[in-house]
Amino acid sequence: MKLCSGKSVASFSLISLLTVSLFQLQACAVNPATGERELSFVNEVQEIQMGRQSDPAATAQFGGLYPDQELQDYITGLGMSLVAVSERPNLPWSFKLVDHELINAFALPGGFIYITRGILANMNSEAELVGVLGHEVGHVTARHAARQITQQQIGMIGLIGGSIISETVRNNTESILQAMQLLSLRYSRQDEAQADELGYRYLVRTEHNPEGLTAVMRMLQSTSPSAEEMGVPGWMLSHPDPGDRVAANERRIARAQQDFSDFLSGRDQLLSHLDGLVFGEDPRQGYFIGQRFIQPQLALELTFPQNWTTQNSPQSVQAAAPDRDAVMQLSIAETNSPQAALSGFMEQGVTINQNSSQTLNGLDVAWADFSASPPEGQSGQPVRGYVLYAASGDTVYQVLGYTLAERWETAGPVLAQSIMSFQPLRDDRYRDVAPHRIDLVRLPESMTAADFLRRYPSSVDNEAVLLANQVSENERLERGRLMKRITGGRVPER
Ligand SMILES: [Zn+2]
Numbered sequence: 001m002k003l004c005s006g007k008s009v010a011s012f013s014l015i016s017l018l019t020v021s022l023f024q025l026q027a028c029a030v031n032p033a034t035g036e037r038e039l040s041f042v043n044e045v046q047e048i049q050m051g052r053q054s055d056p057a058a059t060a061q062f063g064g065l066y067p068d069q070e071l072q073d074y075i076t077g078l079g080m081s082l083v084a085v086s087e088r089p090n091l092p093w094s095f096k097l098v099d100h101e102l103i104n105a106f107a108l109p110g111g112f113i114y115i116t117r118g119i120l121a122n123m124n125s126e127a128e129l130v131g132v133l134g135h136e137v138g139h140v141t142a143r144h145a146a147r148q149i150t151q152q153q154i155g156m157i158g159l160i161g162g163s164i165i166s167e168t169v170r171n172n173t174e175s176i177l178q179a180m181q182l183l184s185l186r187y188s189r190q191d192e193a194q195a196d197e198l199g200y201r202y203l204v205r206t207e208h209n210p211e212g213l214t215a216v217m218r219m220l221q222s223t224s225p226s227a228e229e230m231g232v233p234g235w236m237l238s239h240p241d242p243g244d245r246v247a248a249n250e251r252r253i254a255r256a257q258q259d260f261s262d263f264l265s266g267r268d269q270l271l272s273h274l275d276g277l278v279f280g281e282d283p284r285q286g287y288f289i290g291q292r293f294i295q296p297q298l299a300l301e302l303t304f305p306q307n308w309t310t311q312n313s314p315q316s317v318q319a320a321a322p323d324r325d326a327v328m329q330l331s332i333a334e335t336n337s338p339q340a341a342l343s344g345f346m347e348q349g350v351t352i353n354q355n356s357s358q359t360l361n362g363l364d365v366a367w368a369d370f371s372a373s374p375p376e377g378q379s380g381q382p383v384r385g386y387v388l389y390a391a392s393g394d395t396v397y398q399v400l401g402y403t404l405a406e407r408w409e410t411a412g413p414v415l416a417q418s419i420m421s422f423q424p425l426r427d428d429r430y431r432d433v434a435p436h437r438i439d440l441v442r443l444p445e446s447m448t449a450a451d452f453l454r455r456y457p458s459s460v461d462n463e464a465v466l467l468a469n470q471v472s473e474n475e476r477l478e479r480g481r482l483m484k485r486i487t488g489g490r491v492p493e494r
Helices: 009-019 044-061 069-084 117-121 126-141 144-161 167-182 189-205 211-229 242-256 267-271 338-346 405-419 449-455 462-469
Strands: 027-030 037-040 094-098 105-108 112-116 287-289 292-295 300-303 309-313 316-320 326-333 351-360 363-372 383-392 395-404 434-442 482-490
Touching: 044 094, 044 105, 044 112, 069 094, 069 126, 094 117, 105 126, 112 117, 112 126, 126 144, 126 189, 126 211, 126 267, 144 189, 189 211, 189 242, 211 242, 211 462, 267 482, 287 309, 326 405, 338 351, 338 363, 338 383, 338 395, 351 383, 383 405, 395 405, 449 462, 462 482
Parallel strands: 094 112
Antiparallel strands: 027 037, 105 112, 287 292, 292 300, 309 316, 316 326, 326 395, 351 363, 363 383, 383 395, 434 482
16 A cells, blocks of 8 residues: 555446446447457547546556656657557557556556556566557557457446445455456457557567567566466466467568668667666555554554455555455545544445444544445345544545454454554554665676676575576676666565
8 A cells, every 4th residue: 555545446447437338339430550440339539538537546556656757758758659650649648657566568548558667677678668568559559448448347337236235345345356357458369469460560660679579578478477476467467378479479570571680679778767666566565574564654554364365555455364255455535534434434325233433552543333235136145344444644544344244253353353453653663664676787797697696696586686687597698788686675574
């Protein structure tokens, strides 16, 4: 959880849902990138509107803008050069580097393109960056995003219709259990192949070496397991079938029968922009010591129940019981007092068993024990839980935990104990944290990658360093080559 508050995943999708009428007449239109006639659900004005309205929530959900204006400008500059040679130069294009460690890149309809610092940190040339940007631009110029979001939202209706009860509980159920999967737009294999084809086209038109696209696909292949281990779908899941795509790009290059040797790979051009880039998780955005979640910038902590799985995302911290029959979430409430927040919650059709305002661990709080059941005629099981609103500084936090009503006797006390552990962070030791960062080294002489790891030790494991540089241990590295070393990273161990 970061300093900023914002719309949750669920409200992001709900907002988009409201802005698109799903039952408009379908029109036949010419696809700008492919020149083919096809069915279209949305026109260009609606496409731009969808993107524009979802942009703030999408940006916030991926951790907000990465705070480096020079790097943002570099990426925007590259993106705009691709747009200029594309079929739709007049969309309100924007390119954003977002502050998330996950390896990902995505596009919203209308020309809103995002890449994470996680994917950037693992790139090794400008042509790779342009390859990813070009691929995402291709999704927009060929209108995949517009089509795909429409279809995804048709799916969302089933999800919402079949879900339970009040708005808060419903939104939270979705954001906890559906959570991150909504964030990765999923395209068909055919759309992916077409975006690759367009990415290749834009790379060549801007005289970037099309091998960059192959290289970045290989990088994504080699790094994707780590993204999946984090429990969230990365680029590889939203962009399936990497092996075929590498081969397809090599075939494109061969078919072109063109000499690309003068085209820019731009290894140093890219790397020179990555010095100091935050690498991996950023403990300033919150970290765990066991089940204890610590947010050093907000100076707060909360201990989640034993054996629960936890996940820290930009706008909330979520936890689920091993059997998935109970969940918790810590987030920011958009009100100015705990009492007002609780009143808002109580108006949402839940049954209040007990409620009170008091102080807890030195904080002003309002809390309730509530029950909720699915509306008449809808499936689902009754749930029971606690909601706590606590004021700290100018911010009101919501700690919500609930379980199936039939599990209340055992799960209720576990939830209560965890929720009551919410408190100000009192020991300054836990506020003194720093992320890992990329530190560029220009090799003074030729050496193997293994030598490099020994001579310039990193603060993360060797495998991560090799992956970030896309080299193998025995590979010989030329004198003068720029290499990424990872340094820093300070988090208390207990
Ligand atoms: Zn794609």
